[in-house]
Amino acid sequence: MNSISPTQGDTKQRILDSAEYLFAQNGYRGTSLRAITGKADVNLAAVNYHYGSKDGLLEEVIKRRLLPLNRTRMQRIDAVRQKARERGNKPDIRAVLMAFIEPTLLFKESTPEAGTFVTFIGRSMTDPDDTVRRVFQRFIMPLFQILFETTCEALPRLPRDIVLWRLHFTLGSLFHTLNICGKFSTDDIEYINTRLDADSLLALIIPFVTAGMKA
Amino acid sequence: MNSISPTQGDTKQRILDSAEYLFAQNGYRGTSLRAITGKADVNLAAVNYHYGSKDGLLEEVIKRRLLPLNRTRMQRIDAVRQKARERGNKPDIRAVLMAFIEPTLLFKESTPEAGTFVTFIGRSMTDPDDTVRRVFQRFIMPLFQILFETTCEALPRLPRDIVLWRLHFTLGSLFHTLNICGKFSTDDIEYINTRLDADSLLALIIPFVTAGMKA
DNA sequence: GTCTATACGATGATAGAC
DNA sequence: GTCTATCATCGTATAGAC
Numbered sequence: 001m002n003s004i005s006p007t008q009g010d011t012k013q014r015i016l017d018s019a020e021y022l023f024a025q026n027g028y029r030g031t032s033l034r035a036i037t038g039k040a041d042v043n044l045a046a047v048n049y050h051y052g053s054k055d056g057l058l059e060e061v062i063k064r065r066l067l068p069l070n071r072t073r074m075q076r077i078d079a080v081r082q083k084a085r086e087r088g089n090k091p092d093i094r095a096v097l098m099a100f101i102e103p104t105l106l107f108k109e110s111t112p113e114a115g116t117f118v119t120f121i122g123r124s125m126t127d128p129d130d131t132v133r134r135v136f137q138r139f140i141m142p143l144f145q146i147l148f149e150t151t152c153e154a155l156p157r158l159p160r161d162i163v164l165w166r167l168h169f170t171l172g173s174l175f176h177t178l179n180i181c182g183k184f185s186t187d188d189i190e191y192i193n194t195r196l197d198a199d200s201l202l203a204l205i206i207p208f209v210t211a212g213m214k215a
Numbered sequence: 216m217n218s219i220s221p222t223q224g225d226t227k228q229r230i231l232d233s234a235e236y237l238f239a240q241n242g243y244r245g246t247s248l249r250a251i252t253g254k255a256d257v258n259l260a261a262v263n264y265h266y267g268s269k270d271g272l273l274e275e276v277i278k279r280r281l282l283p284l285n286r287t288r289m290q291r292i293d294a295v296r297q298k299a300r301e302r303g304n305k306p307d308i309r310a311v312l313m314a315f316i317e318p319t320l321l322f323k324e325s326t327p328e329a330g331t332f333v334t335f336i337g338r339s340m341t342d343p344d345d346t347v348r349r350v351f352q353r354f355i356m357p358l359f360q361i362l363f364e365t366t367c368e369a370l371p372r373l374p375r376d377i378v379l380w381r382l383h384f385t386l387g388s389l390f391h392t393l394n395i396c397g398k399f400s401t402d403d404i405e406y407i408n409t410r411l412d413a414d415s416l417l418a419l420i421i422p423f424v425t426a427g428m429k430a
Numbered sequence: 431g432t433c434t435a436t437a438c439g440a441t442g443a444t445a446g447a448c
Numbered sequence: 449g450t451c452t453a454t455c456a457t458c459g460t461a462t463a464g465a466c
Contacts, residue, residue, distance in 0.1 A: 020235075024343060025343055027242070027245075030241075030242070030245055039220060067316025087390075093349065118340075119343055122341035123341045123342070123343075125337075125341065125391075125394060126334075126337035126338045126340065126341045126394055127332055127338070128240055130238060131396065137419075161407070162419070164407050165407070165419045165420075165423075166419075166423050167392070168392070168407070169388040169419075169420060169423045169424070170388075171390070171391060172387045172388040172389070172390060173384040173387040173388050173391075173427075176340075176383060176386060176387025176388075176390060177384070177387060177389070178286060179340060179341055180383065182253060183345070192379050192380070192383070193376075202375070202378045204384075205380075205384060206350075206382075207427075207430040208380075208381050208384045208428075208430055209384070209427065210430070211426040211427050211429065211430035212388075212422075212423035212424065212426050212427040212430075213236070213423075214426065215423055215426035215427075
């Protein structure tokens, strides 16, 4: 097969990459299909052909990165749960939080594209239009369910609604960390190194959220 | 004085209100002066006349809500500091965090317009374009400086960079709380009441961040 | 002092000529 | 492909009406 164009064959992929970048930059509503297909250098109709609709494209953009990440986090949480069951005691709350947070931090620093995706997550959480947030929520639900149950097992004396709120506070700390890392902040109060690697960040955030959870 | 037009006399205010709403809805860059003046039903040139530029307008939108809030928070922190000094011991970390967080939560629920403003803050924190974030940062710097120093005094055994990171985690929890409150979440894991009043939220978040700080 | 109508230069996208 | 003319839209500036 003679490839008469460098863009042939990977049209689907190119659309996905362009959409991810533009969604992160200008938001979902602020990104037109023309902008996406223009950047991807494909025909406008290609989106509808490959993904059915703009919403269908959004789902695929999210699934591509989120499902593998969620699989990793799920395995880590399951491992903590399994180990606790074998030893006949409750899961260690620090290990539970580690199982969720460490893969997340590692994901962010894995590739520039992952960083773009994290930017997109951050934006969707604060967007008044909650179209995107709802899709994210749908895909993260099964994982969050397990995280919640495991956390409740780790902290059996705490009411479930308190655990749920504290998990939200933990997510807030994590989101904010993901957002500020990689940005310049020369004008901050004191020098705060926003270029820390995942291990250093983990060493900072885990004691904070673990103590908060056990409070 | 006969008011021949409902828009007369309050042009400055109307511009401010429209800008605040549209900035929260579509972002700073996504909002044109023509959109603002159109919604406010005033002439395009009025923005330049009253505020000098779009950036000048942005500053006033932020100052209008943030300066009074910051005054309140500053007074509360000063009071905690003063009381500690009188008693000859270090500030209580829980009281310090309360002094910052309680006025913030009360502000959010004070008026619908304050809610809109909080939405705007949330957006600017996750926007890849950091024009707005820089303005917010500039106006919150003096307060954050005092908060940071007071927190260091309350936790003298903790290295300053650790304190700074933990303050960021605290801000993350607070931002996330401000963002999710007031939104529907019928599809959440378990019922989480996002319509809690400031006092109930305070009772939830303060133990979490206090324990995290002291970890 | 306030507000309006209108114009200006810059920018970014589009489309056609080569 | 590359260049270029064109167009819409943006923030901004100004002259004059009330």
